Amino acid sequence: MTEIMNTLRQTWRSAQLYIGFHRDQKGARRLQPNVWPPKNANASIHSDPSEQEAFVVVKSAQGDPEQDVQIKLRPDKIVLRRDFQDAWNGVLVTEDFVSVAVAGISIRINHDGSITRESETDTTWVEADGSVLKKTDFAEASISADGIDLKRRTPDSIAAVGKDGVIAKSR
Structure with missing residues (x-):
């Protein structure tokens, strides 16, 4: 002690x-x-x-x-x-959330355990079930809570990885 x-x-x-x-x-x-x-x-x-x-x-x-x-x-x-x-x-x-501001970044913890991180250039969400979504000016990406499904979307293409395989396609 x-x-x-x-x-x-x-x-x-x-x-x-x-x-x-x-x-x-x-x-x-x-x-x-x-x-x-x-x-x-x-x-x-x-x-x-x-x-x-x-x-x-x-x-x-x-x-x-x-x-x-x-x-x-x-x-x-x-x-x-x-x-x-x-x-x-x-x-x-x-009553519903706690938010912290650090160096121009806002981190918010909601009543359900979900978390949002926002900056000038991007936003990231961690949902209560553990799934994650990230959005920027250039792309959106997500991963499922179990880690099996991954997706990415840009202005030019869409790509996904799942238990059934990989898909990549131009828009």
Whole structure:
């Protein structure tokens, strides 16, 4: 146990809950929200985040503000964001999926276990049954969950490999 504890690196230093009020006491909209930490460390989640929001700021152990994480608490989702470009910079958690943004790539895990990976140039789906589909500007390719059937389609050709043989055809 001591060996494991010695290899752990501290990533986070502190966490602070805040409430942001977007309107003053007379109901007028503020240019900047009035942000304060609640004394009892308890905050309700307002139904309209543009009126009032609850969030937690988690400070990096390295002291680098780009690595700090802001956890926004919404009635329908939880959003984690940070400005750190060398690792993940956004996480979205809803009732149906978890999505992570990393270096311009979005990875989404759905409630059924299926996964979608999207970038500017391609999309890859791993379905809940294990089948895979990849789509780019140049081709679409898929493999069945059991690995028996493979298909590829381009603007010029179609090809398939299955238990009954290979088919390749120009379009």
